[in-house]
Amino acid sequence: MRHPSVIARRVAAASVSLVVAAGVAACGPKDNDAKSSGGDAKPQKGGTLTVLNANPQEDFDPARLYTSGGGNVPSLVFRTLTTRNRESGAAGAEVVPDLATDTGRPSKNATVWTYTLKKGLKYEDGTPITSADIKYGIERSFAAELSGGAPYLRDWLIGGADYQGPYKDKKGLDSIETPDDVTIVFHLDKPEGEFPYLATQTQFAPVPKAKDNGTKYEEHPISSGPYKVVKNENDGERLTLERNTYWSASTDAERKAYPDKIDVRSGLDSSVINQRLSASQGADATAVTTDTNLGPAELAKVTGDKDLASRVGTGHFGYTNYIAFNPKVKPFNNPKVRQAISYAIDRTSVINAAGGSSLAEPATTYLPNQKSFGYTPYDLFPAGKSGNPAKAKELLEAAGYKNGLTITLTHSNDKDFETSPEIATAVQDALKKAGITVKLQGLEINDYKDKIHSVKTEPGFFLAHWGADWPSGGPFLAPIFDGRQIVKDGANFNTGFLNDKSVNDEIDAINKLTNLDEAAKRWGALDKKIGEQALTVPLFHPVYKRLYGSAVKNIVISDWTGVLDISQVAVK
DSSP, X not given: OOSOOHHHHHHHHTOXXXXXXXXXXXXXXXXXXXXXTTSSSXXXXXXXXXXXXXXXXXXXXXXXXXXXXXXXXXXXXXXXXXXXXXXXXXXXXXXXXXXXXXXXXXXXXXXXXXXXXXXXXXXXXXXXXXXXXHHHHHHHTTSGGGOOSOOHHHHHBTTTTTOOOTTTOTTOOTTEEEEETTEXXXXXXXXXXXXXXXXXXXXXXXXXXXXXXXXXXXXXXXXXXXXXXXXXXXXTTEEEXXXXXXXXXXXXXXXXXXXXXXXEEOSOOHHHHHHHHHHOOGGGGGEXXXXXXXXXXXXXXXXXXXXXXXXXXXXXXXXXXXXXXXXXSTTTTSHHHHHHHHXXXXXXXXXXXXXXXXXXXXXXXXXXXXXXXXXXXXXXXXXXXTOOHHHHHHHHXXXXXXXXXXXXXXXXXXXXXXXXXXXXXXXXXHHHTTTEEEEEEEEOHHHHHHHHTOTTXXXXXXXXXXXXXXXXXXXXXXXXXXGGGOOSSSOOOOTXXXXXXXXXXXXXXXXXXXXXXXXXXXXXXXXXXXXXXXXXXXXXXXXXXXXBOTTOBXXXXXXXXXXXXXXXXXXX
């Protein structure tokens, strides 16, 4: 896990209202009743669903995508060994079987995982899906020309670190065995109890070797899901999907596949998307978005309109916005200074800067406030709603700064990013009350990312954010706090340079657990233990508020993705 959450980074770059990630559902369960599904009748098959997005669905190749990359569009075409449970709220954070009969059978130490495929699985051309196809699909994701997907297999599979993909190494990975057409076995170089989560990533989608044409595969990938690609214009700017007649609902308990056709239109201005969804004229009445939030001004208008308010989906994705400290830079090498800043923060003003309480929730824990992450409530440096400058001054004096101090806060200049000038200014104003003068260093977004992710240039005090690749504490805590993941010559995300043996050992111990509920509790306890070192100041968890068309039915928003699940939507 030496790599960042690509989901979080891509979603963050697409933000239209200072907040960019989210997911608890406001609606009912799978097969919702008429009242909760956005219509007066039960959902029916037929019609065309239009998806209006700001970001093109680029690189539509399972090797190069995350399962949730680009919203839910990839999961309509690519099935994987496991998938997310397609239900609203917390139930949607569970992993369930997809192509496989179960979520995987681990060895005693969770270093070997075995899967059996369901019977009757077929591609869009009617040929059977085999375990060898899944093995090949994974192997091609190691090819340099198909990079961009989930990085974990390179770290987890035996031999993965040196493998260069099937175009250069015809032998393949010995750590993936396919003893017959329906069995696939993975051999890992360390225990990984969360392997079923990883098996939801699109790298686990089957790819028939005979149909692989390298980088051109994205133009017409072979479907294993309910829809096939019939047109891909301008690298995902417009995707047209139609039914895969060989897909069988009897093998797929998760995807409803109500519409006959999916028309994905991207590269649109965010304000235009919201205007079209609001008006819901013509084809826009059966339209949704998977990447465009309502901004504060738009939300205010929507709230005052009963009809529009009834067409807003609310969700949370596992995501935290926070202040990061570099303890190698003075005065942040002094824990009391870091604690003082923690006490001084005015979360109310920060949330207002992030769009208000409808679009952001206060955070005092690093882990998101969802059960699947192991969320354990704690507030180690209670600042209340508006900060505790008196306690901050007391700690500063104890740290040798009786007359206050001057520090620099690094942030991005992008107003549509969670590290924006507005949030930086809110932090600046709060710390001033505690006698701390904050100078703001605003950088263009690329310069900001380069600076904070380099060991050589990381500032002492800056705004940061993190999102998980699946709903668990593992991909949240390990990349940021595992000392073995400090990267000296590349992109580093352990911003506090924490290399605590007890923390590293606990991460290893939790990774051995295949009981995910037990693991979640341990992640929560570890979060609190790390929090005591005040290496970060959690600020807020963002919230999605997204419009959908007036004729869209069966709204499902889970804690896994935080966005409307288009595999459940009906338009008739």
